[in-house]
Amino acid sequence: AALVSAVSGTKREIQYPLKADGKARYPSEIYGENVFTLKTMAKALPKPIFASFLKQRRGRQNLDKNTADSISHAVRVWAMDRGATHYTHWFQPQTGTTAEKHDAFLSLVSNFTPGGEEVTPIDQFSGGQLLQSEPDASSFPSGGMRTTFEARGYTIWDTSSSMFVQQGPNGTSILYIPSVFISYNGDALDEKTVLLRSNDVLSRAATDLLSILEPESHISHVYTTLGTEQEFFMVDRNMYSLRPDLKITGRTLVGQLPPRHQQLEDHYFGRIPSRVMAAMSELELECLRLGIPIKTRHNEVAPGQFELAPIFEEASVAVDHNLLTMDLLHKVAHRHNLRVLYHEKPFKGINGSGKHCNWALSTDRGENLLDPTVRPETNFRFIIFLLAVLRALHEHAALLRVAISSSSNEHRLGAQEAPPGIISAFLGDQLNEVLDAIEENRPLKNFSVPQFQSIKVGGTVLDVKVSGLPHIARDLTDRNRTSPFAFTGNKFEFRAVGSKQSPSFPVTVLNCAVSAALHEITADLRAQTGSKPRPSDEDKLAVIRKYIKLTKHVRFEGDNYSEAWVKEAERRGLPNIASAPEAYPHLIAAKHVKMLTKETGVFSESELKSRYHILNERYTKDIIIEAETLSTIIGQQILPAAFEYRKSLAETAVALKTVGIEGGPEIETLEELTPLVAALQAEFRKLVKALKGCLEHEHETEDSNKHALAAYNDIVPVIASVREAADALEVVVADKYWPLPKYTELLLTI
Ligand code: ADP
Ligand code: MG
The missing domain is CATH 1.20.120.1560 (Four Helix Bundle (Hemerythrin (Met), subunit A))
Known part of the structure; x- marks a missing residue:
């Protein structure tokens, strides 16, 4: 086009913060300085108040007015010292993004004196204001859940996620209160309520199983961990402003690369353009202050495509942080005259963007239940949890397909960048062999692949029945990039999740399905153990064998993009769902509804129906x-x-x-x-x-x-x-x- 863009450079370089003596501050010193962390809280609150908050946070008691008032006072002073003039309940409606409404701390107090009314300005933030607010809910999707006469929604402080301050305009800042968003009747109107519920359910299911497998270890809590690899495109904002399609729909509706430009798909790990680099490093500084542990940044496969990944965290915090990062990047990019595109497929014929959701389970002692190298003597435990995930995937593949379905992600799923309809799991050669060997009750084959040399069974004949399980090394072989759901050494990586969507719903669904599978496995293990005080290795192997057989069909190591897989999957009875509108009815199909409502109690039927309509x-x-x-x-x-x-x-x-x-x-x-x-x-x-x-x-x-x-x-x-x-x-x-x-x-x- 004859449109010359005024490509401008960085408008305002933000300088990396220095100490008083002029030396640079270390990232670890800056980390979380804008967060009202537990540590900050402990310092700011009287001991008994803090103790009572902790009890509430662990779900053992409700927050009383006295505690809420003390916390609201402490956090207001803390925030106002950092320039805060306003506070906001920050929440996650079912739009994929976040929402906020700002209220000023400033209030007026009237005193009536004989001379007339006297108005005094004060800064105020009560416990009641901290706990709950009522945004105008009518503009958020509710799928018919709120009838008009009670079109109310409430935002309620989620005490599991820390409050923080964010820069506002003109050097001011705003206190953010992470919140859930529920209706007058207590139904979830948002993405977070159900995620928090599913975390709880999964924790209970996992601890129940662990109490049988290893009663001596007294694990009282299991956390879902999540690390989101966020892909996105960056374009010049002036160019962007000349494309109504990008502005309105997030993707180009016309246009393609001329054929001779195909070689452009070679930017992986190349140099990051300086303007993007400036924006990213500014973002990272903001993230540091907000305690968001961004770890890696790099170019992606396509020109103009990049990725940011944090260190994994507890899932609901990781979701907050992912949404916050997306929002911050958007703002920072604006300052650099760039525009971020989160759409899954902004450009035809060019690699799309995903959000790989790395997912695992961690005990309250920080042991990853999906890491085969953590205490190898507990490999039964590892295999059982692995099978629970496979069982979940096999039983509820269609539901997981629903959780990643949107008009935008369809372009990616259908464009052979992630397999369209078929959800299967990739485990890698070694784990497959371990499962096959157990299933067939035969010795493990010797791996001569160099990556597997650390396996202790090399060369020896191993009778699984007698010797228990082999040591399993972390699989370092090349991963199957075509798989929608891959085991990557110590975690599962749900790759089909869209770049634009909130990771919340896919993770919630996964948590629910795994909880249901854990319930099932636990019941089987109890039945197998009978009146014995604990299951023998034989008992465990019997249950393991059963689930290896049951979940076999969901394991696939080959090329997920091939025609042959489509046929093979059909033979195996795996659902192959071609489009989002064809996926959505599975959300209200009896089998999945039963699991999401009765079996796990994470959703109510009306919540599912409303979500179905919203989608x-x-x-x-x-x-x-x-x-x-x-x-x-x-x-x-x-x-x-x-x-x-x-x-x-x-x-x-x-x-x-x-x-x-x-x-x-x-x-x-x-x-x-x-x-x-x-x-x-x-x-x-x-x-x-x-x-x-x-x-x-x-x-x-x-x-x-x-x-x-x-x-x-x-x-x-x-x-x-x-x-x-x-x-x-x-x-x-x-x-x-x-x-x-x-x-x-x-x-x-x-
Ligand atoms: P890979 O190269 O396999 O993608 P990385 O080490 O780069 O592996 O990790 C990718 C993402 O997975 C990061 O966000 C990382 O924090 C996350 N991750 C690593 N371990 C876990 C875990 N146990 N649970 C959840 N996410 C994890
Ligand atoms: Mg990865």
């Missing part, structure tokens, strides 16, 4: 917005540009003829152009018609899934064919006439 409505809305945006771009920008170019060619040809030159090349280009314009116009008409049809039928039925399916079947294919026609035109129309920045400009100007 469907979101999908339909996304597609309609895409169709509307595309039709505006085609009708008002691209077709007029093509007409103009055509006109100029025709005029040139006529002018040349008057001076005796036959306009050969112009005529040729005209002839090439004309059918392409006609084709685009024809597709454009189809789009307008499909959109109209969809909007008209919207009111015919109450079934939100029917609308979503209609959008998927009637609009999505037309969006694709319009794009194809527009892209064919882009190659022919002179650059000077093309109204939008092209891929090369978008991707190579940072």
